Amino acid sequence: MTTAGAPPQAFHAHVPGSKSLTNRALLLAAAAGGSSVLAAPLVSEDTTAFRAALAQLGCRIVSLADGSGWQVDGLGRGPKGAGRIWCADAGTAARFLPPLAATGHGDFVFEGSAQLTARPLAPLADALRRLGARVHTAGGGTLPLRVEAAGLDGGGLEVDGGLSSQFLSGLLMAGPLLRTPLLIRVRDLVSRPYVDMTLALMRHFGAEVSEDAPGEFAVRPTGYRATGLRIEPDASTASYFFAAAAVTGSAVTVAGLGRDSLQGDVRFVDVLERAGALVRRGSESTTVTGTGALRGGFTVDMGEISDTFMTLAAIAPLADAPITVRGIAHARLKESDRIEAVARNLRAAGVRTETGRDRITVHPGETSAARIACHRDHRIAMAFSVLNLRTQNLTLDDPGCVAKTFPGFHAELHRLFPRHPLQ
Template identity: 70%
Template sequence: MSAPHTTTDASLSATDAVVSAPHTAADASLTTTDAPLTARVPGSKSITNRALLLAAAARGTSRLRAPLVSDDTLAFRGALTALGVRVEAGPHDAFWDVTGTGRGPVGGGGVWCADAGTAARFLPPFTATGRGTYVFDGSAQLRARPLRPLADALERLGATVRAEGDAGLPLRVDADGLRGGELQVDGGLSSQFLSGLLMAGPLLRTPLTVTVRDLVSRPYIDMTVALMRRFGAEVTEEAPGVFRIGTGGYTAVDLPVEPDASTASYFLAAAAVTGRTVTVPGLGRDSLQGDLGFVEVLRTAGARVDVGEDAVTVTGTGRLRGGFEVDMGAISDTFMTLAAIAPLADAPITVRGIGHARLKESDRIAAVAGNLAACGVETETGPDWMTVRPGPVRPALIACHRDHRIAMAFSVLGLRAPGLGFDDPSCVGKTFPGFHAELRRLFPE
């Protein structure tokens, strides 16, 4: 765990918001006497989609147990199927069996990525190791996300790549295998570019050495490397930011998928702001996911935290402590969780190192600041930081920007600030279709 520094639920429509008196920061009436709660958090999107790719590249049939079933993972699975990879689901999607051939795909074709950034970043390198012409495309939201650094890197490895859109998609890859050698990559925009290149490495003709500069979200690279090794790849980090990948390929494995740590952040934050105790089973101190480090931020904010061998528990104290700054660059998918509840704190909270969050499903800094302003909350922002000042939260319609994390983060604020509605509550289907139902189960009105 890397600690930071310092099915669609349409019933939560905007018209269902219940307007009541706004919260004030002085509210200290919460208690911690209620029975502990156990959150049912689905599998990790990051692990599921990486494991799908690695299983597709491996020799034999891999079984992925308890994979995440959501819009993004189904889009990734569908894209692999379009590439000729056989994926068979067990009863109720309890597992997915993925049969790989030990090489890149052949034959070419169109690949639809929907909204899934991981599909657009992981699959072009995979296809480039094979044969044929592949055209990648996705939703308007995905078309707006950058892809040029990945296209440039693939060309330096011998692929012919043409980005037809302003940011990247549609992307055409004329594949005839990739050579290895030395490659430098800018990791300042997204760690997914590097993950995609690393995972393709064992399928190259010769060993690959990748040097990355300005890497953001380092825990996701650690996750990628750990999963590559689990599938039998030869990968070493010879110096900080210098990765060497051998050409031994991958072998099939049986892999249980951990609960999603980013999704867990909402339920753990909910414990912190309601004075309850929430446990997430399956996430422990040996988790592959850096976003489990979010609990250390909650500890700084005054919550009691216990990270055990196979579970994490957070207990709220009835008071959210502010007056601190925290660099969340390594766990930026959770910064919105903190920012959304920061109005409930007793002093301002500043989050830094999050500039790359402007290039996600939405400009997340602007989206959070805009929604907090709609709630009457004062914020300040810069290129890679934001400060949230505590104060009353008034009823408002939250603009989700088709971004699942905006909707989920502000749903936590809604536990203490009644009257929040959402213009697109179903966008949570990207990673957790049952989110609203689970939050209501744990924290009924």
């Protein structure tokens, strides 16, 4: 903590590239004609799994000699051939790649880890069948998922967006590779900023896509063109360092993450501002400065930035009044049931919490020593590591699970805040 009256310590956090941007850009570059260069992509378990899956679909991806990025030699169409595609733990691979495969020709089977296999895929499989694809899933609508591909026509399609925006993003990104235009009507859409990101990247790679009315998306079958893209730092990952500033009375800046970011999760700083932190939003960077106290006593809907709700919930015991987060029912279908996982870990540390179908309320209070159950969920490990900056009495049962999105997370947190014990 900063000494009273002294200026806050100022740090620059080194945050790696966005997973969401990296994996979307990989797919679009793979579908484009020609070679694209992705600068500063995220290198983590999820993105390397996505990259490897694209290679299994026939796309050539090589690292640049200077280590600054990846060159993607696009297929210019949907994939051809046959094979078993390993998605590991990457939900984006399981949701984005089957629609791409369906636009090609061949027989592709998508498989994944036990954790990924437990996540639902039935809405995506049903949507692809309605477009004429031959798709088979395991009982219960999960992986393994088989696509017998012979290209896809477009047409009209209604999609339920209440479980995951990734289903819609996967279908939209396949749209330019269809034989005829695609019109998608979506209801109950969650995580809208991720769809906006998808649309922006599709346009960057030359697609013609429009939203002619709220929730009605039209995609023309124009294909994609190769281009370059620099990947922004990951706004979800940045949330942990911004929260660390708020709870330690420090100032943390993340360069490359400005007010015009493509990532909705940059809006997490608005929540920290409501909790009493000072926020400076620049065109090329964002800075959060903690004031030495965390203000509670409010309810916030984080449905559109649900990947960051755990960051707020984990530090909420340090606030001066209860904090309620709502609108996050879909977070129960992520790597873990994130609402219950966070609540149980807080209760294990002696913190009073209440949960509902789409909400969690966290009350202020002292924490007792506890071993945090990560459930192989990188975001649980990162969020509770921030709380531990203040409490110094928490350990993680699986610190290495952060490799899913940021293998160097603990080292970077320790670099900025040396009192953070490496887990």
